[in-house]
Amino acid sequence: MSMRTLTVRIKRYVPERDRSPRWEEFKVEADPHDRVLDVIQKVKWDQDETIGLRRSCAHGVCGSDAMRINGVNRLACKVLIKSLPSDVLTLEPILGLPVIKDLIVDMKPFFDHYKSVLPYLINDDPPPTTERLQSPEERARFDDTTRCILCACCTAACPPFWGDNKYVGPAAIVNAHRFIFDSRDRGAAERLDILNDTEGVWRCRTVFNCTNACPREIKVTQAIQEVKQALLTGEVDTHSVVNIHQET
């Protein structure tokens, strides 16, 4: 495949210079096998070194480079240039979080919500002489939600979160789900109590933007609905295998 000349439109916000974000345009020669992250780096290295972005692993694992790419939340390191429908590439910071500079947002509110659901193993039972054993079925019960990388693609795609940033948001619920449905954990009641708050799971309006945005293909809305059902029925089933991979 031949090189493509892209028009890269970046929503810039430099706090020392701008009162509100504004568009800036760059022309870049890009290989179809390049990723959007490579294109941004090219602009930064060759044309304007002041462009601000977060990146770390650059391979879809660390979750640093979530941004709006052509209007939807994606990881810049996972979108290939050949998948772009046109030669115009628009890049904007994710919504719902304060913009620090250009494509960098303040993730503190996001991580505060994450911490609020106690995202760690709670078990005060006396430790057994061996490991805390778990059957493969019990492990499979929450496998889907273990894959979250906390990139904020889901929470920043959620209209109820845009309107009310006190809502814990999809990512926090996904991480609560990971422990609520873990047979080794004893903190389900405590977490369900936190999520039963008006700013908990009931803010979810099943918009499905989170599920569509997740770069790890986690069934986010399904996880939220499972937590809602646990609250409605008062039962947490940590044993039934939810065969998520055969669903689609």
Place this chain on the structure above:
Amino acid sequence: MSVYRRGLVSRLVEGLRYGGGAGQWSWLLHRITGLGILLYLVVHIWDTFLVIFSPASYDAIMGFYGGKIHGVEYPLLRWAFRLGELGLFASVVFHAVNGLRVILFDLSPIRAVGAQKELFWAVVALFFFIMIPVTFIVIHALVAEPTPVAAAIVFPRNFVQAFVH
């Protein structure tokens, strides 16, 4: 550190620009139709309340809804209210049918949620299945001079009024 926080208008504009799928649009329509129905109910409860406290104003308002101001017919006004009624009917139908879809997500977190796109198209199909004949009836009665029978079907309020007086 001076960060940029979006105001209400900016959040609304940026939110509408977000490339959400069928789920986002059905959610937005559900909200808008819900608010529309609420607005209608406020007006409707207020005008019905006048029946007891001021029957003359009630009659004047009913005439206004039918396109008459001080006994003078205004066809455009009549059209506006009939089409408004059609919009109200469409809002109620969409809100009800999509509401069933949302309830299914709560009842069946795995199967219904997994089939959300198919369910959305089912909502669209059912909506048009109901709305196409209803639209035909309303428009037909508007274009043809409304006979008393057609008026009774399309404007049940007039029908009730005939019994009241």
